[in-house]
Amino acid sequence: MRIAVAFKAVPDSQDVQVAADRTLDFSKAKLAISEYDKNAIELGAQLADEAVAVTVGGSDIDNSKLKKDVLARGMARLCMAADDALAGLDAHATAAALADVIAKAGDVDMVLCGDGSADDYAQQVDVQLAEKLGWPVVTAAAKVEVSGSTAVIVRALEECKETVEVELPAVVSVTPDAAEPRIPGMKDILAAGKKPMEVSGADGSYERVLDTVECLAPEQAARKQEIVDAADDGAVEKLAAAIKAAL
Amino acid sequence: MKVLVIAEHADVARELAGGARSLGADEVSLVCFGGTVEGAADTVLNIAVPEGALVDDAHATLAPFAEQADVTLVEATRRGKVIAGRLAAKLGAAAPTATVALTQDGARGTYFGGVAERVQKPATGAAVYLVAAGVCDAAQASGAGEAIEVAWVAPKRAAQVTATEPRERTAADPTKSDVVVACGRGFAAEKDLQLARDLAGKLGGAIACTRPLTEGVNWLPTELYVGVSGLTVTPKVYVAAGVSGQMQHMVGCNRSGVVVAVNKDKNAPVFKQCDYGIVGDVKEVLPALTAAL
Amino acid sequence: MDFALTDEQQLLLESVDEFCERYFTEDVVKQMYETHCMPDEIVEAYRDAGFGLMGIPEEYGGIPADRVTIGLMIERLYHKSGCMHILYQNSLSMFDIMEFGTEAQKQEAMEHYLETGWPIASLSISEPGAGSDNRSMTAVTKKQEDGTYKLSGQKTWVTMGSVLPYTIVVAKDEDPSSDNGSMSLWLVKMDTPGVSTAPLHKIGQQCIPFCEVYFDDVVLTEEQRMGNSGEGFMMLMKNFEVERAYIVAEQVGLAQAALEDAAKYANQRIAFGKPITRLQMIQELLCDMEIKVQNTRNMLYRTLWMMDEGQPVQLESAMLKRYGCSECFNVANDALEVYAGLGYTTEVRIGRLWADMRGNMFGGGTHEIMAYIAGRQVAKKYAE
Numbered sequence: 001m002r003i004a005v006a007f008k009a010v011p012d013s014q015d016v017q018v019a020a021d022r023t024l025d026f027s028k029a030k031l032a033i034s035e036y037d038k039n040a041i042e043l044g045a046q047l048a049d050e051a052v053a054v055t056v057g058g059s060d061i062d063n064s065k066l067k068k069d070v071l072a073r074g075m076a077r078l079c080m081a082a083d084d085a086l087a088g089l090d091a092h093a094t095a096a097a098l099a100d101v102i103a104k105a106g107d108v109d110m111v112l113c114g115d116g117s118a119d120d121y122a123q124q125v126d127v128q129l130a131e132k133l134g135w136p137v138v139t140a141a142a143k144v145e146v147s148g149s150t151a152v153i154v155r156a157l158e159e160c161k162e163t164v165e166v167e168l169p170a171v172v173s174v175t176p177d178a179a180e181p182r183i184p185g186m187k188d189i190l191a192a193g194k195k196p197m198e199v200s201g202a203d204g205s206y207e208r209v210l211d212t213v214e215c216l217a218p219e220q221a222a223r224k225q226e227i228v229d230a231a232d233d234g235a236v237e238k239l240a241a242a243i244k245a246a247l
Numbered sequence: 248m249k250v251l252v253i254a255e256h257a258d259v260a261r262e263l264a265g266g267a268r269s270l271g272a273d274e275v276s277l278v279c280f281g282g283t284v285e286g287a288a289d290t291v292l293n294i295a296v297p298e299g300a301l302v303d304d305a306h307a308t309l310a311p312f313a314e315q316a317d318v319t320l321v322e323a324t325r326r327g328k329v330i331a332g333r334l335a336a337k338l339g340a341a342a343p344t345a346t347v348a349l350t351q352d353g354a355r356g357t358y359f360g361g362v363a364e365r366v367q368k369p370a371t372g373a374a375v376y377l378v379a380a381g382v383c384d385a386a387q388a389s390g391a392g393e394a395i396e397v398a399w400v401a402p403k404r405a406a407q408v409t410a411t412e413p414r415e416r417t418a419a420d421p422t423k424s425d426v427v428v429a430c431g432r433g434f435a436a437e438k439d440l441q442l443a444r445d446l447a448g449k450l451g452g453a454i455a456c457t458r459p460l461t462e463g464v465n466w467l468p469t470e471l472y473v474g475v476s477g478l479t480v481t482p483k484v485y486v487a488a489g490v491s492g493q494m495q496h497m498v499g500c501n502r503s504g505v506v507v508a509v510n511k512d513k514n515a516p517v518f519k520q521c522d523y524g525i526v527g528d529v530k531e532v533l534p535a536l537t538a539a540l
Numbered sequence: 541m542d543f544a545l546t547d548e549q550q551l552l553l554e555s556v557d558e559f560c561e562r563y564f565t566e567d568v569v570k571q572m573y574e575t576h577c578m579p580d581e582i583v584e585a586y587r588d589a590g591f592g593l594m595g596i597p598e599e600y601g602g603i604p605a606d607r608v609t610i611g612l613m614i615e616r617l618y619h620k621s622g623c624m625h626i627l628y629q630n631s632l633s634m635f636d637i638m639e640f641g642t643e644a645q646k647q648e649a650m651e652h653y654l655e656t657g658w659p660i661a662s663l664s665i666s667e668p669g670a671g672s673d674n675r676s677m678t679a680v681t682k683k684q685e686d687g688t689y690k691l692s693g694q695k696t697w698v699t700m701g702s703v704l705p706y707t708i709v710v711a712k713d714e715d716p717s718s719d720n721g722s723m724s725l726w727l728v729k730m731d732t733p734g735v736s737t738a739p740l741h742k743i744g745q746q747c748i749p750f751c752e753v754y755f756d757d758v759v760l761t762e763e764q765r766m767g768n769s770g771e772g773f774m775m776l777m778k779n780f781e782v783e784r785a786y787i788v789a790e791q792v793g794l795a796q797a798a799l800e801d802a803a804k805y806a807n808q809r810i811a812f813g814k815p816i817t818r819l820q821m822i823q824e825l826l827c828d829m830e831i832k833v834q835n836t837r838n839m840l841y842r843t844l845w846m847m848d849e850g851q852p853v854q855l856e857s858a859m860l861k862r863y864g865c866s867e868c869f870n871v872a873n874d875a876l877e878v879y880a881g882l883g884y885t886t887e888v889r890i891g892r893l894w895a896d897m898r899g900n901m902f903g904g905g906t907h908e909i910m911a912y913i914a915g916r917q918v919a920k921k922y923a924e
Binding site: 013138212215247 | 255301303324325326328329331332333335336337339340341342343344352353357358359360361362363364365366367368369370371377402403404405406407408409410411412413414425426450462469470475476483484486504505506507513518519520521522523524525526527528531532535536539540
């Protein structure tokens with residue numbers, strides 16, 4: 001079974017600077033694999049005979065360290081479209097661009113996605129991709145088992161656990177419970193650099209359908225910040241009184 | 248303006264219908280997959296989900312309605328996200344998520360785990376929005392609620408539900424409680440969580456937790472996790488017990504009325520984001536607080 | 541000169557970060573110091589990630605790695621875990637076996653490691669009357685008429701001696717007198733009749749137990765010998781140099797942790813109406829701590845690089861051990877100074893780091909013996 005695992009390269013949020021005017025500065029942030037995509041990568045590595053990592057993004061994602069990082073996590077090869085025309089795409093355009101990359105990866109039986117990207121966390125690319133490919137999609141997969149051409153998936157929904165059977169090929173997006181990411185060892189890391197990496201530019205132009213009106217750091221809610229030590233006289237009683245007053 | 252509202256919960260359906268009116272809707276159609284909603288919309292679409300079908304697959308049934316609507320509002324649940332994504336894709340759109348506010352300017356949602364708030368709106372004609380519970384005002388909802396029976400349309404290659412197991416709600420729902428006691432890594436042992444339960448019990452509230460307590464150690468079910476990829480809660484009082492105050496967590500509770508922090512590390516970031524802070528071990532402070540109430 | 545790390549080195553360090561974050565939680569570290577051991581789960585994860593296999597020959601399942609890369613891995617492992625755990629020291633006895641052991645010994649050692657994650661043997665070198673002064677060693681083997689040997693003597697400060705199944709013993713051949721410099725290495729099973737241990741209690745590094753080991757007429761066979769007869773100490777000496785560097789890698793990692801703790805605390809601690817980082821005496825402390833850490837790091841990686849290049853490092857490794865272990869301990873001491881009274885409590889970890897790091901000024905050779913080794917080399921270097 002061949003599985004394409006879609007992942008997103010995102011700036012490390014630890015390095016995102018907030019300027020005085022509340023705008024975000026990503027210039028010092030290094031690119032990393034979006035955290036929850038690591039669960040999809042791990043599950044793909046466990047389930048597939050050949051797991052292919054796929055991604056699209058700006059030309060900066062053609063980064064040797066990032067590519068080795070993905071390949072050190074059990075992926076057999078990598079296909080990416082890296083082009084500044086593909087930077088910051090919305091879910092609709094991302095799905096279209098990903099579909100083109102997946103087409104180049106060869107016939108795949110499943111596309112795995114993570115729970116949501118560290119930046120947008122919209123949980124929409126998986127669904128849009130399924131629509132683009134004309135495939136079923138099963139989201140919130142906490143457990144995935146494949147037998148033959150059928151996948152049996154346990155979905156962790158808000159109010160229930162739902163077991164779903166889906167004929168492959170399908171798009172499946174996983175929750176972090178689906179598989180704990182491996183910690184790549186030196187052997188994996190050294191092997192990663194020798195694996196096939198197929199990097200191309202944008203295959204077409206992908207229409208952007210969302211406008212960002214504003215993107216600013218939130219204004220801090222003014223909190224009283226009255227801090228006391230538990231050992232202070234009457235500290236707990238005063239806190240109890242404050243809680244009662246708020247109810 | 249015609250607005251289509253799609254929800255899984257009756258209370259949220261009412262909120263979204265109210266939100267539709269706030270956006271200026273003169274015609275609201277509503278479909279709710281969990282319970283009846285009366286007097287909230289002009290028309291109510293009754294869709295029976297067949298045995299074995301995924302609620303997610305209602306997109307095929309709803310597509311013609313979405314095509315006719317100017318705006319489609321979908322409750323941001325797991326299933327709602329699939330419905331919204333499918334409808335948006337069919338309309339050549341993408342659905343932005345409103346977790347903070349929904350106005351004519353667009354959907355205001357958290358970005359980068361709360362590092363920023365972002366407002367997005369459709370660049371093209373079709374508008375599909377995902378809207379979280381608590382964002383819109385149910386009071387604005389109105390309408391005669393004329394029922395329209397709609398036959399289920401199965402999508403091609405539909406997946407099948409073979410079993411459903413309700414999640415045991417062992418605790419009260421933090422999104423519906425006036426008091427939430429959230430537990431973080433400051434709890435050294437699972438048995439100490441009882442101290443939080445005792446405090447929540449005394450106040451008639453619910454307990455919740457940070458991500459490491461559901462994922463790392465499995466002490467509490469994932470549905471109690473507050474934060475960017477979990478719940479957003481807005482109780483009158485939020486007690487962050489043994490919670491360090493990482494942004495990924497605080498973004499889920501920072502619109503609470505009063506935030507109380509209990510942490511033994513006086514330098515914990517949570518103390519910069521609370522109204523009342525008490526420096527001490529949760530093992531000592533929580534029982535004392537429960538007793539003092 | 542290129543100080544940049546390769547992609548592979550950076551990724552390795554990220555893996556170490558992930559490993560430390562996942563396994564060395566505050567509670568686990570606390571438990572390790574209370575129970576004097578490490579959970580098997582961590583040891584197994586360390587093995588699975590292959591960190592402990594780095595530097596072991598590939599034909600035995602090891603992973604090729606240069607010393608600079610291993611040093612980087614060790615530094616980060618101690619920096620991010622913030623405790624003086626056993627993990628890297630585990631590798632040292634493995635290196636000795638892989639370098640000097642017989643084929644059978646190597647196979648058994650690797651099998652044991654891959655199965656349990658623990659090394660097969662501790663190292664029994666020091667004696668109550670012979671530490672740096674190794675000639676005064678009195679543990680001795682005497683050949684018997686039947687071709688076996690009898691080992692008698694006492695060893696001390698044997699890290700993990702009572703826990704691991706074997707110990708590597710250095711003992712004099714036939715004659716225990718200080719005139720005799722002929723020594724051999726032996727791989728001795730701890731459950732052999734005549735071997736016994738007694739625990740010793742440390743003031744720091746309590747998560748790594750050490751003990752005394754007694755040998756009373758322990759019967760050894762020729763197969764238990766490691767390497768050539770008579771060359772025991774020379775073999776150990778050969779690995780002392782790299783071991784010294786790796787101890788400094790541990791020490792500089794811990795110093796970095798102490799420095800970060802102190803700087804973070806100083807930024808938050810308000811005194812006289814302002815954060816104490818605005819006070820010049822605190823600024824001086826922080827500045828000197830950073831200098832000491834950076835200096836040690838520079839010496840460390842240069843020494844490791846020289847080893848990788850095949851250059852002799854007798855002088856450099858001794859200077860590094862002397863300077864690095866003491867100056868990094870001074871960083872911990874200064875960090876304690878920044879914390880003041882709070883640092884002297886168990887509320888924060890700085891006191892523990894301080895006690896842990898003091899121990900590294902003895903382990904792998906004392907501060908003084910390093911001056912003895914290096915001083916002679918310096919004199920020789922500039923001799924006309």
